[in-house]
Amino acid sequence: MTAAQDRRWEELLRNITDMLPAGPVCVVVDGAGEQNLIVAERLAAAVHATGRACTRLFGTTPSTWSPESSADAVVVAHGPHWRAHPPRGHWDVVIWLRTPPAGNGRKSAKADADIVIDLHDPTWPVIRHSTARLGDRTRWYLTESRAFFATRAASWDTKFGDDLPAYAAAITEAGLPRDGVVVDVGCGTGRALPALRHAVGPRGGVIAVDLTPEMLAQVRSHGRAEYAALALADARHLPLADASVDAVFAAGLLTHLPDTDAGLHELARITRPGGLLVLFHPSGRAALAARHGRTLSPDEPLAEAPLRRSMHQTGWRLTGYDDPEHRFLAIAARR
Structure with a gap:
């Protein structure tokens, strides 16, 4: 070895x-x-x-x-x-x-x-x-x-690159504020960054955060660093000031965090009142569970009732929830 x-x-x-x-x-x-x-x-x-x-x-x-x-x-x-x-x-x-x-x-x-x-x-x-x-x-x-994603970074887009249109559609539907500042937390290889830049426009700001250096290296190698400022950081301790962003985009993030509520608290900390939180995955929960050989539980963090409770307890108000087979999309507003 x-x-x-x-x-x-x-x-x-x-x-x-x-x-x-x-x-x-x-x-x-x-x-x-x-x-x-x-x-x-x-x-x-x-x-x-x-x-x-x-x-x-x-x-x-x-x-x-x-x-x-x-x-x-x-x-x-x-x-x-x-x-x-x-x-x-x-x-x-x-x-x-x-x-x-x-x-x-x-x-x-x-x-x-x-x-x-x-x-x-x-x-x-x-x-x-x-x-x-x-x-x-x-x-x-x-x-x-970090170990899990480090060895998968180079092949990530080869395996999942065909879902870029789904990212763009979800970001368009979310209605991010033009000229606002949006942060992609857990950005991976940066698949959402072109759509996020398009949503906020040239006068807006896009920040891409990931825990894994190898993922950020892929952002650069795919030419997506031009759309955002990159930051190596833990989603639980973001290097951003309180109430400093207008929106947070997070694809597949919460299920990887050890504490869902603590993660939502941190995302709320950096978001201005009235700002948006967009939780996304290019597969619905049931399809994703089937892919991994497990069945869904009604008390899972991203099930609608538990997520609504967690949002309420952490400073958010869930305003949209959609979980068909082809995607997961939940939108919340900062209270």
Whole structure:
């Protein structure tokens, strides 16, 4: 592996060991076929490196090990055989390795996972989920989000570039103020920037913010930097003054943030009273969920009722909500 890939593994394992509860902990790594053995071995080594005792369980006969034999250790097992026979009646931490659909096929097995790791590229693992009882997601959000998008930036427009007309249509429908200042938070490769510049006109201002340097590099390589001022920043802590913009555009942002309400609060902070918030995705929620092999829940942050509540609590008033198969578009006004 390259030095960068080694650092990625070290960073991920450090984030996982930081999440493990104090005291004796039983951990099982499942999914991704033989990769679960490799991940379990690396995790055990990382636990040892922190100074905690660690016991590795091997084989497929759980009866050969007794939890009393490692009462003070972190116990790490791997594979579906151990997953099906938890010590002490349960696993304290279940880690699920997510691979392409053809790679595991056990979609239900990840439902009760405490940590989900994207292992589409075995040299570049990324944490995509952790349960609330393992602590605040903000502890790993920054490093893991950057890692997730860094390797996808170069191919992003090849994969999703045909939705540019959908961006332009949504921005036109939103009715952004002419000559105003709009910020694209989580701008990615800058697909919205030409339409945002057209909406506010030559006397308006467009600011493009993203967390990932590689995404901003793609903005430049695609020639879209001419439409906006670029800023490398975290959407949770924007480098903009209070009430300094007339509108915020955010495509696919909220579902990536560890705290939806905190994110909406920050977007409200920078927006002038009466300003607009435009939340967009070029696929509807149901279509996007189906693409990722999951079903929608009525309490998801972008479902209409929860989103309306969150908007009200964070200084916004939801004025439009549209969620057909071909797009998601929600528009709110700053109160």
